[in-house]
Structures are given as C-alpha cells and as structure tokens.
Amino acid sequence: MSLREVGIISGIGETAYSRNSGKSVLALQLEAALLAIRDAGLSPRDIDGVLPYGSAVVAEDFITNFGIADLRFSATTPLGGASCVAGIQAALAAIKAGICKHVLLPLGRNGASGTRIAARVQEMPQFHLVGEFEMPIGALAPVQYYAPMARRHMEMYGTTSRQFGEIASSTRGNAILHGNAIMTKPMTIEDHQASRMISDPFRLLDCSLESDGAAAIVVSSADYARDLRSRPVHVMGVAEGHPDSPSAITQRPDLTTLGLAKAAPKAFRMAGVTPADIDVAEIYDCFTYIVLCQLEDAGFCKKGEGGPFVESGAIRLGGKLPVNTHGGLLSQAHMAGMNHVVELVRQLRGEAGATQVADAELGVVTGYGDMGDGAIAVMRRG
Amino acid sequence: MTDKSYNKPVPEPTPDSRPFWDSLASGRLSFQKCGACGVIRHYPRPMCSACHSMATEWVEASGRGKVHSWTVTHHAFNPGFRDELPMVLATVDMEERVRMNAQLRGVDPASLTIGLPVRVDYEQVREGLTLPFMRVDRPG
Numbered sequence A: 001m002s003l004r005e006v007g008i009i010s011g012i013g014e015t016a017y018s019r020n021s022g023k024s025v026l027a028l029q030l031e032a033a034l035l036a037i038r039d040a041g042l043s044p045r046d047i048d049g050v051l052p053y054g055s056a057v058v059a060e061d062f063i064t065n066f067g068i069a070d071l072r073f074s075a076t077t078p079l080g081g082a083s084c085v086a087g088i089q090a091a092l093a094a095i096k097a098g099i100c101k102h103v104l105l106p107l108g109r110n111g112a113s114g115t116r117i118a119a120r121v122q123e124m125p126q127f128h129l130v131g132e133f134e135m136p137i138g139a140l141a142p143v144q145y146y147a148p149m150a151r152r153h154m155e156m157y158g159t160t161s162r163q164f165g166e167i168a169s170s171t172r173g174n175a176i177l178h179g180n181a182i183m184t185k186p187m188t189i190e191d192h193q194a195s196r197m198i199s200d201p202f203r204l205l206d207c208s209l210e211s212d213g214a215a216a217i218v219v220s221s222a223d224y225a226r227d228l229r230s231r232p233v234h235v236m237g238v239a240e241g242h243p244d245s246p247s248a249i250t251q252r253p254d255l256t257t258l259g260l261a262k263a264a265p266k267a268f269r270m271a272g273v274t275p276a277d278i279d280v281a282e283i284y285d286c287f288t289y290i291v292l293c294q295l296e297d298a299g300f301c302k303k304g305e306g307g308p309f310v311e312s313g314a315i316r317l318g319g320k321l322p323v324n325t326h327g328g329l330l331s332q333a334h335m336a337g338m339n340h341v342v343e344l345v346r347q348l349r350g351e352a353g354a355t356q357v358a359d360a361e362l363g364v365v366t367g368y369g370d371m372g373d374g375a376i377a378v379m380r381r382g
Numbered sequence B: 001m002t003d004k005s006y007n008k009p010v011p012e013p014t015p016d017s018r019p020f021w022d023s024l025a026s027g028r029l030s031f032q033k034c035g036a037c038g039v040i041r042h043y044p045r046p047m048c049s050a051c052h053s054m055a056t057e058w059v060e061a062s063g064r065g066k067v068h069s070w071t072v073t074h075h076a077f078n079p080g081f082r083d084e085l086p087m088v089l090a091t092v093d094m095e096e097r098v099r100m101n102a103q104l105r106g107v108d109p110a111s112l113t114i115g116l117p118v119r120v121d122y123e124q125v126r127e128g129l130t131l132p133f134m135r136v137d138r139p140g
C-alpha cells in the first residue's frame, strides 16, 4: 500500500497578494478555490472533499457557497505551515479509500490587515506549553522560538548570517521576476546585513511577510488525468513528520533537526527517487534558516552543510537546485505554503514564466510549522 | 506592584503544572519526577513518556545548568517588555537533564557561548507570581 500515483494536482488558483485585501477571508478563499476548480476543468459542485486550513473558514462554508449536494469528506491537518502539504497526504488517503474524487485544499488569510502572528499563536492549542512557560518570560513570537535553533546551528556548524542573507536575496530576485509578489525591490546580502535585528540571529529580512490573499489546489484521483486539459502533475510520494518534543522546541533533544527529517526519506522512497534527481524545490520559508535546515533534513546536503550549499549559488535560478522560484513566504506572500504547492505545479507544467526551471520534470514541496512539524511531497510532470 | 500595572502575559497553571508555580513562589525550582521509573521531566505533563506511569512526584532542582542555545530579542512584541530590550533568552541544559527557557540577565551578549554555566534566580513580578531567570554562575 502506498499513495504513489494515487492522485494528481488537477487545479491551482491564487488571488492577487497584498497587504490590505479589503475582502473577507471567506471571499478570498472562494475566489482562489473557484480559480483552482475551473483550472481543473471542474464545477464547484464536483468537489466532494474539502480540507480547510485552521478554523477561520470551515467545510460548511464551501457547501453553502458552492451548493455542494453531498460533501463526502472533510478534515483538517493541524500542522501549522506544514498543513497544506500534509493535507495532500490526507486527500490522497481519502481518494485511495474511495471516499471521494476531487478534494479542495483552500488557504486564505488577512495576515497583514487582520490579526498578526504574535497574537494568533496565543490562541493556538499547539502553543499551550510555550503559552504557559515561555510567553510569561518574554518569548512571545515564533521568531523567538526558532532563533535558538538557528543559533545552535551556527555555533555547531559555523553557519553564518550572510548565508541566511543569500537565501533572502535569491528569494527576492525570484519574487521580482515572478510578478504576483508583495516585495518588488531588489535585495543584496548587504541589504540583509543592514536590516535591523529582531531576535538574534534573525534580522528583519530573515523573516517572512504578513500578507492578505488566498491560494488553493484541487487534488484529484489519478483516473482524472486523462480528462484534464492541462498537463497532469502526479504526486509520487508524500509524508508528514513530527519532531521530538513537538510543542516545545526548548525540550527538543536536537535543536537542529525538524520533523521533515522523518518525513523526507519516506516520501523519496515512495516516489522511487533521490534528492539528487530533483529539478526544483519549493521549500517552506517562514524564516531563512528554516530553508537551510530543511535542505539538510530533506537530504539535499548533509547536516551542517546547508550554509556552504546555499553560499555556492545552488538555490539560485540556474543553480543545482533552484528554490522558491515564486519568492516564497519571504518575498511573494505568506500563504502558509499553499503558494509553494501552486508554484511547484506551475513549474512542472512548464507554465512558470520568467522563473521557469528549464525542463523541470521532478520537484518537491515542503511545509514546516507549529514548532517543527514537517511535510513533503515529491511530484512529477505527466 | 499591583495586578493592574502588570501588563505582561501571565501563566494559567493547570492541575499538572500548579506545583511548579507554587514552588517558584516559595523561591524554589522544582521538576516533575516519575513516581514509577524516576525519570525527571519538564514541562509539566500528566504522563511519563518513558514508562507511561501517571504517578508523579516533585523534586527540588539544583538550579544549575549550562547554556545550550539562545536568542537576543531586540523587538518589543509586547509593550510590557520594551524596557528590558535587548533581552537574552537562554535555552539551558539543567543538571537534571531537562531544559529551561529563561531570561539570562547581566551578561554581555557577545560573551554568550554554548556551555556557559548559569544558575537560576527568582523574581516576584506580582502578587502570587514568581518567575525564574538565570545569571552567569561565576566560580567562587
């Protein structure tokens, strides 16, 4: 039993990204969902499964607005920024079980104009331990929980802030070429180094954006590939992984290893490929260091070698492994990684425009969230 | 300091964690110890992950540890902490083989290293709430 080639990403959709949408979160999600459903050549009423993100918008909202007569599957995958990719696994499991054929994964938020992240995490049950033991001493925001992981990596392996800057700078370059991105001004490593310190070692330009907008995908049964107008993108392998001490980084035996380290070998084995076979990677980038650490945990380089790997130019367009060709959460928009899935599908369809990786056949997308949960999907163009 | 003037987040102890906070209020740091196999654990929780016993004791900690990692926060995510910036938040390997996250005070951030010996101290921040913090544990 495996989820290999059980399903395809049949449709993708995105709204414009901004800092003030002026729309409700539900309206944003419906807009992106409709684009994804039409891209898949489907009607909203063909959707028979929905995996909402978080609790702001629920499956019932899609039944109501789409007029779905018989929604057969709904669930959530509460892994923070790994939810979208973990949701692909859940959708495929439901498809494989014969429960449904077309599962919608919507994501949308008013992250800039609505409630900000430091306030949002205080409401999340996954953060109850840090809420009791770390927020009272002044550790209030994700940047403060993740910074000691990065600092430990720097002390153990000699990783540098300039190497984080390389990630920020190359990602910005991709965002500018892409077009639908919030950040449009070029950024050098020197700009990164000059940006103000938020929580050492993270500077402002190590941190992702807070954004308004929505992105959505449709995961369909592989049988549907022959009816698809666009090029099908097959999910070859997918897995989620939870780190040791998942709710308290402070208590994690190894601060420099994420849940992805458990998921990645499973996904690559399922896909029957190795990291060296991958043409393009969309890597969850809430912070620059999190990209570096995931490159190691996914197996693109050894533990401790993420710094030299990015410094070599490997993740730039034209490099060995172009990363975040859309500009990511750092420079396109913070859509909790659904924008990463959308971009990977575009790359594998050959529809990625100015940041298209030549002849991209195999790609991966990762998610990271909630103190270290991870998920990864390996996809192949049809 | 009155409750009204205290504008930082406060813990909401649970039945599992209340002895930790009560202990701090009396100027002692305590950790949970499994009543069956003796493994010490933190943060407080109902079950020992080594043997799944829910029998729990509390033991007083030595208060000594070594820096495992850290961050130096420069941005005020809550106005209540603005006057304390920049603030060193240290991840500390305690002698009891659990970790604590605590402010490390009176240290030059440039001198921070893995393994730096630290020792816990206590501050009553308001009626009924004492928070732990760390100081460098200088020999002698």
Ligand SMILES: [Zn+2]
Pocket (backbone or CB within 6 Å): B034, B035, B036, B037, B038, B039, B048, B049, B050, B051, B052, B053
């Ligand atoms: Zn035990």
